[in-house]
Amino acid sequence: MKPMGPIPPWFTSEEGMLLIGGCGAASLVDEVGDTPLFVYDMGIVEAQVRRFRDAMPDGLHLHYAIKANPFAPLLTRMAHLVDGFDVASGGELAMALEAEMAPAQISFAGPGKRNDELSEAIFAGITINLESEGEARRALAVGEAIGKTPRLAVRVNPDFDLKGSGMRMGGGARPFGVDADRAAALARSVIDAGADWQGWHIFAGSQNLDPMAIVEAQAATLALATRLSDAVGKAPPLVNLGGGFGLPYFPGDERLDIRPIGVALDTALDGRGDILADSHFAIELGRWLVGEAGVYLTRIIDIKTSQGETFVVVDGGLHHQLAASGNFGTVVRRNYPMAVANRFDHDPAPGPVTVVGCLCTPIDRLGDKVALPPVVEGDLIALFLAGAYGASASPVAFLGHPAPHELLLG
Numbered sequence: 001m002k003p004m005g006p007i008p009p010w011f012t013s014e015e016g017m018l019l020i021g022g023c024g025a026a027s028l029v030d031e032v033g034d035t036p037l038f039v040y041d042m043g044i045v046e047a048q049v050r051r052f053r054d055a056m057p058d059g060l061h062l063h064y065a066i067k068a069n070p071f072a073p074l075l076t077r078m079a080h081l082v083d084g085f086d087v088a089s090g091g092e093l094a095m096a097l098e099a100e101m102a103p104a105q106i107s108f109a110g111p112g113k114r115n116d117e118l119s120e121a122i123f124a125g126i127t128i129n130l131e132s133e134g135e136a137r138r139a140l141a142v143g144e145a146i147g148k149t150p151r152l153a154v155r156v157n158p159d160f161d162l163k164g165s166g167m168r169m170g171g172g173a174r175p176f177g178v179d180a181d182r183a184a185a186l187a188r189s190v191i192d193a194g195a196d197w198q199g200w201h202i203f204a205g206s207q208n209l210d211p212m213a214i215v216e217a218q219a220a221t222l223a224l225a226t227r228l229s230d231a232v233g234k235a236p237p238l239v240n241l242g243g244g245f246g247l248p249y250f251p252g253d254e255r256l257d258i259r260p261i262g263v264a265l266d267t268a269l270d271g272r273g274d275i276l277a278d279s280h281f282a283i284e285l286g287r288w289l290v291g292e293a294g295v296y297l298t299r300i301i302d303i304k305t306s307q308g309e310t311f312v313v314v315d316g317g318l319h320h321q322l323a324a325s326g327n328f329g330t331v332v333r334r335n336y337p338m339a340v341a342n343r344f345d346h347d348p349a350p351g352p353v354t355v356v357g358c359l360c361t362p363i364d365r366l367g368d369k370v371a372l373p374p375v376v377e378g379d380l381i382a383l384f385l386a387g388a389y390g391a392s393a394s395p396v397a398f399l400g401h402p403a404p405h406e407l408l409l410g
């Protein structure tokens with residue numbers, strides 16, 4: 001038997017059927033007509049946003065990194081809940097505008113922006129987080145060519161990292177941003193070239209469950225933003241302090257307590273350098289806002305044994321929920337939380353089962369030697385924490401199965 005991550009504690013059942021947003025899992029499948037299905041409960045997202053606002057200093061902006069989940073109905077709702085969207089491609093920019101987020105509240109990060117993407121961004125009046133000197137040169141030239149002043153911020157590769165992060169994106173040699181020791185010179189040069197300089201974007205890491213590590217990184221980020229702004233000699237309109245709030249996906253993980261982060265950030269902002277006195281500050285989050293709101297429902301097609309081991313084969317798999325198979329940014333494969341949706345209140349069977357997807361590859365493993373109640377063909381498997389980096393972060397075309405259904409509740 002191998003342990004699985006903790007099922008979020010608010011999930012309950014009615015007559016054994018898992019409830020999602022107050023609705024039975026099987027009736028949700030009936031509603032869309034088939035499995036596999038991602039269900040997103042907007043009530044959970046709203047509660048998470050409230051937790052953020054309650055814990056964080058007044059006036060701190062909350063940005064949503066839409067790559068975590070760009071499902072259009074969800075984006076439309078998010079546009080009213082958060083203060084800005086962070087996009088990372090021309091495609092995401094179009095989705096953000098479609099969701100009617102105000103262009104001035106959209107920022108565009110990510111390496112390898114093409115000239116046509118820069119042009120769309122400058123034309124729309126969104127902020128480009130510059131990833132390099134070369135990109136700055138191209139953005140200025142594109143602005144010149146279309147006769148529009150570009151809004152440019154400088155993404156900084158910080159000279160520190162967010163300790164204990166699931167994904168490191170700063171500190172050391174990185175393809176993201178420009179190194180801290182060249183950032184002020186880049187900001188100065190775009191200001192001198194006539195661009196509308198928007199400030200700093202400093203993102204040190206992701207998927208972190210240690211509040212003190214996040215506090216430390218935020219303090220270092222604020223100190224770096226002060227130092228860089230002093231070197232430029234101009235107050236940045238916005239300092240994007242990054243994000244990094246993680247989710248408890250795996251055995252032994254505990255939910256991140258964000259209250260001490262808010263208290264420490266409040267103190268740090270109170271003591272900030274004079275040059276940042278009138279600046280705005282933002283935190284950008286993806287998975288923390290939407291991850292727990294999603295459940296992936298997939299149906300058991302076959303149950304078989306091999307050399308004494310039981311395999312439960314479902315009609316979904318890594319082509320929809322790559323992260324649960326352990327092949328999205330993790331080094332060691334561990335089990336995401338899962339349950340049998342239509343036997344949610346049943347005790348586990350004595351022996352473990354391995355839940356595999358329908359793809360003909362050994363890496364399509366959704367639950368390795370997990371404890372589940374006795375199952376039969378047709379039962380529904382629920383994979384939790386499926387609201388972020390699911391449908392849009394998985395190789396949907398691999399092996400030619402249909403795309404998953406998606407449904408927003410609430």
Ligand SMILES: *Cc1c(COP(=O)(O)O)cnc(C)c1O
Nearest residue numbers: 065068203206207243285286287
């Ligand atoms: C991916 C990304 C995020 C979101 O990360 P999460 O771990 O989902 O919160 C935020 N900012 C940037 C720059 C990113 O690349």
